[in-house]
Amino acid sequence: MTARFVPPHPPRGKPVAMWRGFVGERARTAVYGWSKEAFRKRHLRMKVFAFNVHIPLDPNVVERVLLGNAGNYEKPRVVKKLLRPLIGEGLLSSDGALWRDQRRVVAGSFAPAAVDGKVPVFAAAARAAGDAWRPGTRDMAAAATETTMCVIAMSLFAGDPRLTSDIAMRHIAASLEGGNVARLQAVLGLPIVPLTPKALRGLRGQKFLRETLAAVVHERLPDGGAEDFLGHLIRALRERFPPEEATALAVDNAATFYLAGHETTANALTWTLFILSELPELQNDAAQEARQALSAGEGDPGLPERLPLLHRVLEETLRLYPPVPRFDREAVGLDSLAGHEVRAGDFISIWPWLLHRHEALWDDPNAFDLDRWTDERRHARHRFQYIPFGGGPRVCVGARFATVEALTVLAHWLSRWSFAPMPGREVAASGMVTLRPKGGLPLRLSRRD
Secondary structure: OOOOEOOOOOOOEOOOOHHHHHOHHHHOEOOOOOEHHHHOOOEEEEEEOOEEEEEEOOHHHHHHHHHHOHHHEEOOHHHHHHHHHHHOOOOOOOOHHHHHHHHHHHHHHHOHHHHHOOHHHHHHHHHHHHHHOOOEEEEHHHHHHHHHHHHHHHHHOOOOHHHOOHHHHHHHHHHHHOHHHHHHHHHOOOOOOOOOHHHHHHHHHHHHHHHHHHHHHHHHOOOOOOOOHHHHHHHHHHHHOOHHHHHHHHHHHHHHHHHHHHHHHHHHHHHHHHHHHHOHHHHHHHHHHHHHHHHOOOOOOOOHHHOHHHHHHHHHHHHHOOOOOOEEEEEOOOEEEOOEEEOOOOEEEEOHHHHOOOOOOOOOOOOEOHHHHOHHHHHHOOOOOOOOOOOHHHOOOOHHHHHHHHHHHHHHHHHHEEEEEOOOOOOOEEEOOOOEEOOOOEEEEEEOO
């Protein structure tokens, strides 16, 4: 590929006041409104209400926060306050011994052999989705979400139909979109009360999901029922915790993996299809690779390894559009980050969106470039300048699951369908928690020969 392609990203200008992050487009889109300086400096420091916030943009400093001195940096209390109504004290929101115990419980379900065994499930979900399509226009953001919801339900929850319904999908979207008012209230130390229709829908969505997942868990007690992720989770937690606490943690982790397990992968699929729709020659090459790979076996564990080109496309897409554009830590004690004093209570905000496009770390950072993913260039980079799944001990336990799932689904879709952009429609990034195309991603679908 010789033509330079720069996919859309929010405009950059002068620094803006941090309170703007709670109003207007900045309150709807986390990656909107960053200044040019944010992509050039190595450390940003600012005051957000009563909080001191550090944004390290040096991979060595990011490594210290996430790995070298990770014990000093925990999930922020304000973030836990926001997450608690939905995912309680599950793996994503806990720290210390509780986090370590839960990580050990779930790790086996996401080991390489366990993930490879799920490739037939990924393939079945992808085929089922593609079978239902017809030539014409389709919102591929919605299609990706429906497919990854199906994958999670089949892979982790024995295919429970309550987790793949239209109403569940609507409530998930409402839960994610309704957090902005709650975010401001949490930062100000106020009680979280739904003050807008969107916030009220978000609260209803959280309530629906918690009640549904609690019902799924309670129906499996006391022995976990099926031999799947949820069954293993229930049994393992009951071995380590008192029954009441084990049940609560089972519900918390069911919510964590149900939400995090499908939303981020759906966004990765969506952005990859967007990129490929804009680069038809690359899309055709990826489709040819997919057909050859599938001809050797559609659902065998070796399928992802036969997709090197598609894997590079996915990696570069995750660089440009990391599904989670930011995550935060709170210092529990004194530290120094590249000469900047950090005190207990300070926030350390890690931004893959900024790191992945930083001018000091990448050549032509806003351009799509598959050559970044040659073995030579990959090994020359600092391992903490590309962190779509986080890093250190708390690196996403489902990173391999998400990657193998995405490659399998994309291979099946590209082998059968061609995707083209809608003329005149601009695509823009949106979202505060995860990064998705604003208003979905309608593409024109046609069957491949």
